[in-house]
Amino acid sequence: MSLVVEGLSVEISGRQIVRNVSFQVADGERVGLIGSSGSGKSMITKAILGLLPEQATVNGSIRLFGEELVGIGEEKMADLRGSYMGAIFQNPSDSLNPVLTVAQQVSLPLRLHYRLSKGQRQQRVESMLDEVGLDGHVAGKYPSQLSGGQQQRVAIATALVTSPKVIIADEPTTALDAITQRSIIDLLTCLVDRSGASLLFVTHDFAVLSRVCQRSYVIDHGDVIEGGNTQVLLQQPQESVTKELVKAARTLTLHVSNHGQ
Numbered sequence: 001m002s003l004v005v006e007g008l009s010v011e012i013s014g015r016q017i018v019r020n021v022s023f024q025v026a027d028g029e030r031v032g033l034i035g036s037s038g039s040g041k042s043m044i045t046k047a048i049l050g051l052l053p054e055q056a057t058v059n060g061s062i063r064l065f066g067e068e069l070v071g072i073g074e075e076k077m078a079d080l081r082g083s084y085m086g087a088i089f090q091n092p093s094d095s096l097n098p099v100l101t102v103a104q105q106v107s108l109p110l111r112l113h114y115r116l117s118k119g120q121r122q123q124r125v126e127s128m129l130d131e132v133g134l135d136g137h138v139a140g141k142y143p144s145q146l147s148g149g150q151q152q153r154v155a156i157a158t159a160l161v162t163s164p165k166v167i168i169a170d171e172p173t174t175a176l177d178a179i180t181q182r183s184i185i186d187l188l189t190c191l192v193d194r195s196g197a198s199l200l201f202v203t204h205d206f207a208v209l210s211r212v213c214q215r216s217y218v219i220d221h222g223d224v225i226e227g228g229n230t231q232v233l234l235q236q237p238q239e240s241v242t243k244e245l246v247k248a249a250r251t252l253t254l255h256v257s258n259h260g261q
């Protein structure tokens, strides 16, 4: 099992943000967390990545390949994060370093966590850029010189360059237009499957979820309220929040197809 979360709770300034959350991600599986804005999805991923605000109190257990992450020191966490985890966030312009070129950006995790020669690093960066569909000439550009879709491709290359075993993608396409969103989603799932990694994918959109994840958990007020096969959740939602999320996705699709007639 790649990731096992058991009884996870997060409290910030006396407020319970995540409540007794449990779920698992098997090796090579693509699992989704879906919920409306403010439901606590990002706090769960931040707890897994060890990126919660300092004042947060965490209880419960998060095991990455059997290793307990709750209570682990910052240095060890940074090491595990660099070696085993890759993270992709909503807004690539926030997660990319504006003063690093694309090549410098993508090679940074390799510099920090692996002992490779400059030539080996360069080769790995070139092949990673190729895998995410970016031309070689992009390597010398800065994030501000790229489109949102290109920036997210760079963020994906940066997250995958160390061949992480678990990839956490927190609303990676929300900031993009519909066509770019689709190509980025397909690229991500293809690369994740090819690498054999597991994926924890966060979204508020069932249409996106059904394209990416085999199994999903619905989050509401920091709690897992329902979980299972994504197609079953989509076709037979049990909880009212899940029904609302499915309805929202269907309404948007219907709206688009009505206008297309």
Ligand SMILES: Nc1ncnc2c1ncn2[C@@H]1O[C@H](COP(=O)(O)OP(=O)(O)OP(=O)(O)O)[C@@H](O)[C@H]1O
Residues within 6 Å of the ligand: 012, 017, 035, 036, 037, 038, 039, 040, 041, 042, 043, 044, 053, 204
């Ligand atoms: N740094 C923080 N300090 C205190 N509370 C916070 C902090 N960051 C987020 N929260 C609160 O935690 C709750 C869950 O937020 P979170 O960002 O996890 O939601 P989310 O489901 O990811 O939402 P979205 O889809 O809008 O990103 C919200 O009520 C939010 O206000």
